[in-house]
Amino acid sequence: MARAPTIHGRRTFVTVSHDAHAVRSPGDTAIWLDRGHVRASGPANEVVDAYGASSLG
Numbered sequence: 001m002a003r004a005p006t007i008h009g010r011r012t013f014v015t016v017s018h019d020a021h022a023v024r025s026p027g028d029t030a031i032w033l034d035r036g037h038v039r040a041s042g043p044a045n046e047v048v049d050a051y052g053a054s055s056l057g
Contacts, residue, residue: 020057 017023023030023044032040040050049051 020051024048 015023025044028044029042030040030044031038032047032051038056040047
């Protein structure tokens with residue numbers, strides 16, 4: 001997945017993806033939504049790990 005160009009200033013860029021590997025990026029923040037509810041939010045690596053752990057059982 002291509003990254004958006006860097007924007008200087010205080011901006012927010014939102015990406016929606018079902019590909020957990022595309023979401024993993026150090027320094028980025030992720031939110032995991034499940035049926036409209038926030039299941040986890042925080043550093044992208046931690047949120048992706050939580051998502052993966054929940055799908056394993």
